[in-house]
Amino acid sequence: MVEVQIARRGVHDERVLAALRKVPREAFVDEGFEEFAYEDSPLPIGCGQTISQPLVVAMMAEAAAIAATDRVLEVGTGSGYAAAVLAELAAEVVTIERHLPLAEKAQQRLGAAGYANVDVKVGDGSKGWPEKAPFDAILVAAGGPSAPRVLQEQLEIGGRLVMPVGRERGSQRLIRITRTAANKFEEEDFGGVMFVPLIGEHGWQDNP
Ligand code: SAM
Numbered sequence: 001m002v003e004v005q006i007a008r009r010g011v012h013d014e015r016v017l018a019a020l021r022k023v024p025r026e027a028f029v030d031e032g033f034e035e036f037a038y039e040d041s042p043l044p045i046g047c048g049q050t051i052s053q054p055l056v057v058a059m060m061a062e063a064a065a066i067a068a069t070d071r072v073l074e075v076g077t078g079s080g081y082a083a084a085v086l087a088e089l090a091a092e093v094v095t096i097e098r099h100l101p102l103a104e105k106a107q108q109r110l111g112a113a114g115y116a117n118v119d120v121k122v123g124d125g126s127k128g129w130p131e132k133a134p135f136d137a138i139l140v141a142a143g144g145p146s147a148p149r150v151l152q153e154q155l156e157i158g159g160r161l162v163m164p165v166g167r168e169r170g171s172q173r174l175i176r177i178t179r180t181a182a183n184k185f186e187e188e189d190f191g192g193v194m195f196v197p198l199i200g201e202h203g204w205q206d207n208p
Pocket of ligand 1: 049051052075078079080081082083096097098099102123124125126195196197198201203
């Protein structure tokens, strides 16, 4: 899967490719979906949500340029699969999910797979997690109308926020915002993507 679906489609960071090779994706999909775990597609995980496509996880991790000493915040834990990939790359990962059943299942799966450096929280990740800030990287796995200022302010100087942003709920651009100084943020565009909506105070309202 990594060679055919990810490296050939433009992700070249060796640490990211090694992390994807190492994380057993079948451990993060629901029962009955194991045979599809290595197809590069999103799969249902309950609560109307999906496990991210491996290529998208890889693109976001590469864009976030994560170092082994980094502290990382992920918004949108879902299955816990991307959190496991991030845990392979970083020193510490905090991940927030708004649906309690998904957060509980992800915590169990991450524990069973041996990831001790991931802390799963339940709540509105569009507000970040100020108690644990600042972060070297923040990855948002759901699309919002804009990149919340409150998340940008939880970055270290030099920190990167990678997030899908778009005026429509189902279609976004993947952007990276780097905090280059206390009050200076630089934005880059990594192309079109399609994510489920970020529902929360600094995202979209529930039930449009
Ligand atoms: N990265 C996950 C994985 O590997 O399985 C998949 C993420 S899924 C595409 C997006 C997740 O974001 C969903 O589980 C959804 O419930 C969650 N979400 C949406 N808005 C959120 C918010 N404000 N705070 C926390 N989680 C949120």
